[in-house]
Amino acid sequence: MRLIDRTKELAVLDSARAEALSGRTRTVLIEGAAGxxxxxxxxxxAERAATQAVVLHAEGTESESRQPMGLLRQLLDNVTADGRPQLPDPDEGPPRPESMREFCTWLHGFAAADPVVCSIDDLHHADELSLQYLRYFIRHVRSARILLVAAATPQHGSADPSLQSELLRSPASRYVRLRRLSRLGVAKMLDADPELSRHHGLVEDLHNISGGNPLLVRALLEDCRAAWPDTAEPRALRPMTGGLFAHAVDTCLRRSGRAAREVAAAFTVLGGLGTPERSAELxxxxxxxxxxxxxxxxxxxxxxxxxxxxxxxxxxxxxxxTSAEQARLHRRVARLLHDTEPHSTAVTGHLLASAQADIPWSETPWATDMLRDHAERLLARDEPRPAAAALxxxxxxxxxxxxxxxITTRLSTVLWRFDPRRAESLLSSxxxxxxxxTLTGPQLGSVAHVLACQGRVAEAAGINDRIAESANRTGDTSLQLPELPGSRVLTSYWDVPDAADRSAGTAAERVLEQSVLTDTTLHALHQAVRALAHSAQPERAAHWSQSLAEEAERREAPGWQAxxxxxxxxxLLRLGDLRGAELQASAALDVLPAPASGAFASAPTAVLVRAHxxxxxxxxxxxxxxxxxDDQLFDSIHGPGHLRARGLYHLATDQFxxxxxxxxxxxxxxxxxxLDRPVVLPWRTDAAEALLRLGEVQQAExxxxxxxxxxxARHPWVRGISLRTHAKTVPQEERPALLGQAVEELRRSGDRVExxxxxxxxxxxxxxxxxATRANTMTRRAWNLAHICGAKPLCEETIPGRASRDLTRERTLIPATTAVDSKLSSSEQRVAALAAQGYTNREISLRLYITVSTVxxxxxxxxRKLKISRRQDLPVDLQLASAQGS
Known part of the structure; x- marks a missing residue:
């Protein structure tokens, strides 16, 4: 057997063996760490003495340490049955001196025939009775051809220090201390491996990771052999997860004693704060x-x-x-650190890691406030998921x-960032x-506020009513809920500015330009975009909603993004971009955690249903x-939107x-x-359409x-759809005037489908x-606009049977393309073509990169050139002229 870096130790053992063979009893204690x-x-x-002496071997184990005389009987198992001494019954109590003297006499006589080498491994696990016999032997046997070699792990909790002391004070004893391998020793181990010796650059990594422990070095080498093909180039050494290195560390832990194993566990949770004092207290x-x-x-x-x-x-x-054992240690560390460093951020880290611990929280009454403060710090650093865990x-x-x-209301607000369904569910509790x-007025107000912000206006209004009743009964006006600027009550979080308020759009943009997306600004920003969406400039809402969605995506906040x-x-649906509305609604559902359920998920679903x-x-x-x-859908602001989408589907499929x-x-x-605002949801004209299909003209009117x-009705969109529906309730001769007004209003509104x-x-x-001439022009313009928007049913309704044909190429009663082309410049053609398709002046300016004044x-x-006086008289053929000229 080749031992590396053990020349001095072998020399001591060879010397002791030679002296023992010459008749002078020698004992050697080998101490070294596990591995x-x-x-x-x-x-x-044993190998070197095998040809010169009888080798008796025993190995202490944790289980045999509880068996009296177990180690001594192991030694004697190497002797034939008829030659063994008679050992006393362990049940008789402590051994008598004469019994130990008889054993030593037998051993002395046994060694007279052939030298004896007694090899004892893991002496620290020896049972007490066996140790008494060994101590007696060391004190009394001086001149016999006997070598006693014992190996033990120092600092082992079960080791008997008295035997080591006996060995060390005896003049016949030698002491060998095994140390870890040097870098040179590790290099020799690597060179001894024919498969891995070419990776000589691993020596530094091997030594640094293993500390020179031979067992750990061998385990690392075996992990390398398993992980790298024979042709692999040298690279940084990384122990395999769950590989032989991990098993070797576990072996070292178990062979180092219970105290070492527990200290190792303590140090895993203490991290850089580990000290003997802290680990002992822990x-x-x-x-x-x-x-x-x-x-x-x-x-x-x-x-x-x-x-x-x-x-x-x-x-x-x-x-x-186990994770439970680790959690309990983390809880203890949190208590320990809080006693000495009550404001340390490490305390909250250990509290969070102790989530599975079964230790009562009564032992840490300070934990709640500390975790809440920690959550707010995490939110300030834009880390909502860890903050949610802390809450x-x-x-x-x-x-x-x-x-x-x-805590629950705050957690629900935080969860809204990335999981609206869980936020809704949590708030229900x-x-x-x-x-x-049992709650105070401010607490009721907090619950109502979060409910309202999540769109659960029915429940928010209910709590609001209870607060108002309590305030009236007690006269304590401090219980009344604070109102948002420009809002009437909490449920008005979902309202929009009055149609006559021309400054609302400007104010909304100012909020959007000056605010950063956070938990506290989320609903103000959402409300500002909604205000723009229902203002005279809905296209600005498209810009801001897209910008904020992109910001939410960068912030990894899928709830906000949705x-x-x-x-x-x-x-986009309001502007008539049906394909864009479908894509965005689908994207909103896609970013929501699966399953995309909850009341909020009905909002993008309603858009999809309407677009489909x-x-x-x-x-x-x-x-x-x-x-x-969802069960809470019809207590939510999203319920009416779902009902309208379903109603429009029923209307389109003749289920009036x-x-x-x-x-x-x-x-x-x-x-x-x-919240009955036609600018948000015009249910009356929707219902009037259904009534008209049912023949109930007076009710519709x-x-x-x-x-x-x-x-x-001062809003062009509301007035436009109202006038269009109203025209169906009046005599035919009155309809063109009303519909002309409706067209003008809807042109201003930006809704191309309407x-x-x-x-x-x-x-x-x-x-x-x-x-007929004007009718033909209006019809073709309507069909063209519906076709651009992708509104196929509307195309079929406008000109039945011709939805698949491009009517702009058909022969018409208006001037030919060439005539129009000869009258207008290329710039005028482009502007007129877009105007003929129904684009507003502002939209034309954005598309052509010119000012509204130029348009x-x-x-x-x-x-002037075409001898017309209004926009609706523009020939649809201009679209073809523009396309041919480009």
Whole structure:
């Protein structure tokens, strides 16, 4: 057997063996850390003495340490049965001196025939009775051909120091201390391996990771052999997860004693804060016991000072303990550090790591406040997921139900960033407590605020009413909820500015330009974008919603991203970009954690249903509608939107009674919440359409008149759709005038689908009163605009049977393309072509990169050259002329 870096140790053993063979009893104590080669050295002694002496071997084990005379009987097992001495019965009590003298006499006589080498491994596990016999032998046997070689691990908790002391003070004893291998020794081990010797550059890594522990070095080499092909080039050495190195570390831990194993566990959780004193307090042991454990681990090359030599060793230690055991240690460390460093951030780290511990939180009453403060610091650093984990643990640590409500509402707000469904579900747990009457006014207000921000306006309004009742009853006005600027009550978080307020759009943009997306600004920014969406410049809302969605994506906040992407989809739908609305609504659903359920998920779903319905994809719309709705949907602001989408689907598929029911229910909910705003959801004109299909003209007329009488009728979109629907309730000769007004209003609103619908109805109205030329122009313009938007059912409704043909190429009664082409400049053609398609002046300016004033000037020249006086008289052929000229 080849031993590396053990020349001096072998020389001591050879000398002792030679002296023993000459008749002078010798004892040798070999001490070394686990894995450093004690057993290999004993085997080398036995091998060298095998031809000259009888070798008796015994090995102490933890199980046999509890068996009286177990080690001594192992030694005698190597002697024939008829030659063994008679050992006393262990049940008779402590051995008598005469019994031990008889054993020594027998051993002396046995060695007279042939020299004897007694080899004892893991002496620290020897049973007490056997140790008494060995101590007697060391004291009394001087001149016999006997060599006693014993190996032990120092600092082992079960070692009997009296025997080591006896060995060391005896003049016949020798002491061998095995140390870890030097770098040269590690290099020799590597050179001795024919497969890996070419990787000589590994020596430094091998020594640094293993500390020179031969067992760990061999394990690392075997991991290399398994991981690298024969042709692999030298590279940085990384121990395999769960490989032989990890098993070797575990072996060293177990052979170093219980104290060392516990100290190793303590150091995994203490990290850089590990000291003998801290680990002793953490484990409930003496400082000296902790110091012994540290010394054993340092000697084994696992620790370097008060830290692990390599992360792989720490990982191997962690693998040896269950997650529950680790959690309990983290909780103890948190308590320990809080007593000495109450404001240390390390305390909260250990609290979070102790989530699975079964230690009562009553032992750490300070944990709740510390975890809540830590969560706020994490949020300030834009780390919402760790903050949510801290708040969850703060909730568990808290025994005060009222404080738990505060934690829950805050956690729900944080969860909204990345999981709206869980945020909604969590907040539902607060409602029972809120209804129990045990919460203070401010706490009720906090719950109502978060409910309202999440769109659960019915529940928010209910709590708001309770607060108002309590304030009226007690006269304590401090209980009343604070109102947002420009809002009436909490449910007004989902309202939009009055249509007559021309400064609302400017104010909204100012908020968007000056605010950063955070938990506290989220709903203000959302409200500002919604205000823009329902202002005279809805295209600005598309820009801001997209910008905020992109910001949320960069911040890894899928909940926020879904919120603004849904709003972007709604704006695109309002502008008539059906394909864009479909894409954005689908994207909003895609970023939500699966399954994309909850009341909020109904918002992008409603946009998808409406877009599918308008593009004629009725099967896709039905598939979405057939999925189960969330239980809280119709207590949520998203409920009316879902009802309207379903109603429009029913209307498009000739299910008029079902459609009417959905529209009326949507209106009932909005009126109940004081959010009945036609600019947000025009349920009256929707219901009027259903009534008209059912032949109920008078009822339809009443609903339309109410919508026209509302303040929102000053908004061009509301007025436009109201006038268009109103035209269906008046005599035919009155319809062109109303529809002309509707077209003008809808052109200003930016809604190209509604504009196309109004143009189509205007064409039919003009045809009915005998204005065929204008009727033809309006019809073709309506079809063209609907075709651009992808509204196939509307194309078919406008000109049945011709949805697949490009009508701009058909022969018409207006001037030929060449005539138009000869009159207009190329710039005027481009502007007029876009105007003919229904684009607003602002949209044309954005598309052509010119000012709105330039657009107006070009259109004025176009009107003069073509001898027309208004926009709707522009020939649709201009689109073809523009395409041919480009």
């Amino acid at each position: 450093c080669g004690k057993s290999a050295l004993l085997a080398a002694v 484990l409930g042991i003496s400082v000296s016991a902790a110091a012994r454990g540290i010394a054993a681990l340092t000697s084994a090359g696992i620790l370097d000072g008060c830290g692990f030599r390599h992360p792989a060793a720490r990982a191997a230690v962690l693998d040896d303990f 969850r643990l703060a909730y568990e640590a808290c025994s005060d139900e009222r404080i738990r409500i505060d 607060c409602l029972d407590t809120a209804r129990s009457g 919120l603004f992407t849904t709003l972007h989809a709604e704006v 319905t308008m593009t004629g994809r009725f099967a896709a719309a039905a598939d979405r509608l057939n999925r189960p709705a 009674h079902l459609a009417l029911g959905d529209f009326i229910e949507a209106g009932r909910l909005l009126k109940r919440w004081q 009443r609903l339309v008149q109410r919508q026209l009488a509302s303040p929102d 504009l196309a619908r109004a143009l189509g109805e205007l064409g039919r109205a003009l045809q009915s009163v005998g204005e 107006e000037q070009h259109l004025t020249k176009v009107y």
